Amino acid sequence: MQAAFLPGDSTVELREVERPVPGHGQMLVEVRASTICGSDIRAIYREHLGTGAEAYQGVVGGHEPCGVVVETGPGVAERAVGDRVVVYHISGCGLCAECREGYQIACTSPRRAAHGWQRDGGHAEYLLAEERDLVVLPDALSFVDGACVACGFGTAYEAVVRAQVSGRDRVLVTGLGPVGLAAGLLARRLGATTVVGSDPVTERREFALSIGAVTDVHEPGTPVPGAPFTVAVDASGNGAAQLTALTSLGRWGRCVLVGEGASLSVEDVSAVVIHPSLTVHGSWVTSLPRMAELLERLVEWDLHPEVVVTDRFPLADASTAYAAAAAGRTGKVVIEPQSGVRL
Known part of the structure; x- marks a missing residue:
């Protein structure tokens, strides 16, 4: 064969x-x-x-x-x-x-x-x-x-379940490759009416909108529409995008990191994670x-x-x-x- x-x-x-x-x-x-x-x-x-x-x-x-x-x-x-x-x-x-x-x-x-x-x-x-x-x-x-x-999709489902996504949530997905697209589609099925997708590639942002994976899109380097969010899922494996996911959350926000291979640097952990009382999950498959x-x-x-x-x-x-x-x-x-x- x-x-x-x-x-x-x-x-x-x-x-x-x-x-x-x-x-x-x-x-x-x-x-x-x-x-x-x-x-x-x-x-x-x-x-x-x-x-x-x-x-x-x-x-x-x-x-x-x-x-x-x-x-x-x-x-x-x-x-x-x-x-x-x-x-x-x-x-x-x-x-x-x-x-x-x-x-x-x-x-x-x-x-x-x-x-x-x-x-x-x-x-x-x-x-x-x-x-x-x-x-x-x-x-x-x-x-x-x-x-x-x-x-x-299994990886994305684990992430949105870990974050306990529901109809009460506003969700940000950073990275609109296949896992990010899956996270957006699944978050919407779990009830989230607002799902914003962030990606530097125009074609990927447009594709995410066309299949209904997101309700709005964000181009890195510009203000994130809809912030603050209650949930963020990073599927990019990019340190800058992971930081955007964290800093776009409101108080008591939940973040799930599934994109691999990045180096994440947080200048002030107190301001970004501790004081907003964020919950951060690492989720593997x-x-x-x-x-x-x-x-x-x-x-x-x-x-x-x-x-x-x-x-x-x-x-x-x-x-x-x-x-x-x-x-x-x-x-x-x-x-x-x-x-x-x-x-």
Whole structure:
């Protein structure tokens, strides 16, 4: 089968590899959609920056896969051939407190392995996954919807739930890439009538307005319309934007930081954080139960995450797909390994 690898230096390498065979408790998933995450660009595609949990081990790329189970190994208990599934992209030890709560993302065992980082990911025709790491995709949602949930929408949902967003809130989202777009869409579904999106890229601000992710937009360097806010979500991974998120909050405001890779400098912590009595959350991806909950909510809300997708490519054009995502002017970019199969 064909698979895409990320050797660094902003390149993608297509190779022919053996189709994997499921072992005990494993399932073979025919990948129908595999979206590109900003972390893939930041820490793997351009150069291999990560260590530990973010160390890329030369595996098949892509940690946001969704598809159909086509083969099962011995010991599989609940999933079956034909099931439509979203893959939770971190496979933990299954024994620590974090894994038992469904937060495999926080597993610190040496056995922890993330798809697309330490074990083969979704940029291939087939993916080998543990049964315990699969979540059923409702029939009302597309495979592209599911791939968007596998990391981006799951991360955004964790953030807005942590912030307890409701109809009483005015929300600022800094960074209108795919996670920021998801945060805006989800905040609005949770009742927020005011959601302002901030981003330096004109195309991204316009796209956010066009899909209803935000009610107004902000260009950095100008006054933020609607401030002060009760909730701010930073999805930019940019220190200046994170500071804007904090300083745009009113007293008792809640801020959630999900964008990675930034250096945040606060000149006067007392004035910015302590005296306004802010609550600041760091939020890293989401849990299996929360992901399953989100999939159910998306059906109830009639919200399709694929609304944030602007570009689709076959696996053979994975290099072009990554170049588009790395340019930072698109919404979500999706790779569809099974060419000719309706998603």
